[in-house]
Amino acid sequence: MERIIDIFGLTLDQLTRTLRNDYGKGLFHAEALYREMFKNGGKNIGNAPEFKSSLKFWTELEKALVPVSGKVEETFKAGELVKFITRLRDGLKIESVIIPMTRHNTLCVSSQVGCKMGCRFCQTARMGFKRSLSTSEIVGQVFNARHTLGHDIKNIVFMGMGEPFDNFDAVMTAVNVLNSQKGCDIALRHMTISTCGVVPGIERLAQMNLPNIRLAISINGPDDDTRSALMPVNRHWPLAALKKSLDAYPLPPRGVFLFEYILIKGVNDAMDHARALARFIHPLPVRLNLIPYNPVTGFDHQSPSDEQMHDFAQTLTDKGIFVIKRWSKGRSVSAGCGQLGKI
Ligand code: SF4
Known part of the structure; x- marks a missing residue:
């Protein structure tokens, strides 16, 4: 089944749990995702050091992330x-x-x-x-x-x-x-x-x-x-x-x-x-x-x-x-x- 992650609707705890369950990752990447999306506007998430160093994970995650709903x-x-x-x-x-x-x-x-x-x-x-x-x-x-x-x-x-x-x-x-x-x-x-x-x-x-x-x-x-x-x-x-x-x-x-x-x-x-x-x-x-x-x-x-x-x-x-x-x-x-x- 296709994964969908709507970060705009998830608390940091919920996002951490989702990354843990779906990708075996955790708080480190959840915080990075929150920072890149909410502080920096989400344009360049893949270039953030946390994701650049795990390219395979980022390639999968990118497919699952949905854009802002509106x-x-x-x-x-x-x-x-x-x-x-x-x-x-x-x-x-x-x-x-x-x-x-x-x-x-x-x-x-x-x-x-x-x-x-x-x-x-x-x-x-x-x-x-x-x-x-x-x-x-x-x-x-x-x-x-x-x-x-x-x-x-x-x-x-x-x-x-x-x-x-x-x-x-x-x-x-x-x-x-x-x-x-x-x-x-x-x-x-x-x-x-x-x-x-x-x-x-x-x-x-x-x-x-x-x-x-x-x-x-x-x-x-x-x-x-x-x-x-x-x-x-x-x-x-x-x-x-x-x-x-x-x-x-x-x-x-x-x-x-x-x-x-x-x-x-x-x-x-x-x-x-x-x-x-x-x-x-x-x-x-x-x-x-x-x-x-x-x-x-x-x-x-x-x-x-x-x-x-x-x-x-x-x-x-x-x-x-x-x-x-x-x-x-x-x-x-x-x-x-x-x-x-x-x-
Ligand atoms: S009807 Fe208007 S003022 Fe009354 S609760 Fe709804 S949005 Fe607020």
């Missing part, structure tokens, strides 16, 4: 921000966004094609759910951003298409692959998993002993009525259940939760909402990102005025909440928060 089909730019569309092997497409930050670039990766969660401000929700991505397809987005498009990526946020906790195992294996110092070398504190509030996912992550990974919650409503109207997930796991899971979550010392709140005119932007949000947050350590609603075809929501956004933020700040106002950098290319999926 081809960058289109890129769109808005200033320094780049959105790229990847066509997967089965023809489906996903979007990823490279966001320039002060010191390094962040890559917003997708974890599913479409999404089941149905948030009523989100373009991805309007696509419906097609399927979850494999670990290889998630890691492939990082590989393509770095080596196909040539961007220095240091931060990963799982905030693209899909709900990461609805694809828990593939996402956590991708975290393991991306975190390996022998390969992609992205520190856990530079990775953020964003959930719409899937409580069992928060509880599973809590048990994984990865305190440095950052957890973001898309909150968007400070009471169950407002939140359930925007986010059907709240009917399964209402705010009390969400708060309980966060109370029990093992944050590292001085760690914070990241809360995302998309401000929608006339829906969740009243000062009463801000005060209720402050009550919900207390006493959790939270950094709140306040984001004006980005227009999505099919919803008639509107963005709040700058003044409303300022007053909302001020009300929270007065209650002791740390607030950051975020203006979407990618609105013009539909790469803003909630806009992915118009493909």
Whole structure:
């Protein structure tokens, strides 16, 4: 039977086991393969000393290695921000966004094609759910951003298409692959998993002993009525259940939760909402990102005025909440928060 090795979907341990079982090799060659693929882009693996000295092994291995699972089909730019569309092997497409930050670039990766969660401000929700991505397809987005498009990526946020906790195992294996110092070398504190509030996912992550990974919650409503109207997930796991899971979550010392709140005119932007949000947050350590609603075809929501956004933020700040106002950098290319999926 023909051997296939998809290094993008294998942790270093899994790759080591595969090389041991299939070729009688081990960690030495697995680390070299990780280094050549993930650090150097995989163009010249055969010339690496570890493989040059075992030509027969390399000839067999080369036949088994599969290329990155996804081809960058289109890129769109808005200033320094780049959105790229990847066509997967089965023809489906996903979007990823490279966001320039002060010191390094962040890559917003997708974890599913479409999404089941149905948030009523989100373009991805309007696509419906097609399927979850494999670990290889998630890691492939990082590989393509770095080596196909040539961007220095240091931060990963799982905030693209899909709900990461609805694809828990593939996402956590991708975290393991991306975190390996022998390969992609992205520190856990530079990775953020964003959930719409899937409580069992928060509880599973809590048990994984990865305190440095950052957890973001898309909150968007400070009471169950407002939140359930925007986010059907709240009917399964209402705010009390969400708060309980966060109370029990093992944050590292001085760690914070990241809360995302998309401000929608006339829906969740009243000062009463801000005060209720402050009550919900207390006493959790939270950094709140306040984001004006980005227009999505099919919803008639509107963005709040700058003044409303300022007053909302001020009300929270007065209650002791740390607030950051975020203006979407990618609105013009539909790469803003909630806009992915118009493909
Ligand atoms: S906001 Fe996130 S969880 Fe909600 S529908 Fe969109 S992709 Fe899914």
